[in-house]
Amino acid sequence: MQRPSGGLGDLCALGCVLSWVSHIARELDVKAPALYWHFKRKQAMLDEMATEMYRRMVADSLLDPGDTWQERLLKADRGLRAALLGYRDGAKVFSGSRFTGIEHAGQMEDTLRLFTAAGFTLAQAVCATSTTYLYTLGFVTEEQGVKPLPDERREGYDIEERARLMADFPLSARAGAEIFEDHDRHFAEGLALVIAGIEARYGIR
Secondary structure, X not given: OOOXXXXXXXXXXXXXXXXHHHHHHHHOOOOHHHHHHHOOOHHHHHHHHHHXXXXXXXXXXXXXXXXXXXXXXXXXXXXXXXXXXXXXOHHHHHOOOOOOOOHHHHHHHHHHHHHHHOOOOHHHHHHHHHHHHHHHHHHHHHHHHHOOEOOEOOOOOOHHHHHHHOOOOHHHHHHHHHHHOOXXXXXXXXXXXXXXXXXXXXXXX
């Protein structure tokens, strides 16, 4: 499917942003008009909302300085997913946004120190943590495409109907249940695969 071009494309993008702003503003207990008044660019507004989401996420996080690097990745990315799932389309708002403060620096410094103490170079530590972070953002973006909120399922994702339409492609039909159901299990499996890949790539266990 081609993306709408020109003004229509901009209108579609703006409509999505305004929808996110409305929902996220309610979640953050602020009024959307107040956001429009203070921020001239829609991206600046999204940056500030992402920063506030992160502040709240960090406030609720409990990271143990005695963690192994694997435990730290598991805790951090499980926490990130849980936080994003608390907001409608939270991953879309969070992804690509620039933090407006340096609240993230303390936890980032602690994690990088833990990794380098475990034997990673700084470059390897950054790559490892960034890779699991990007996996989590991508996973939740797709997850919220099916379920914008944990108790709400978007139309068009009926597994049985999908299987019926793809009856001539039996493996693909059966794959629907693996793709669109049991997101908790699939997230955990995928994150474990990424961490195993980091272990294999850098030889640090």
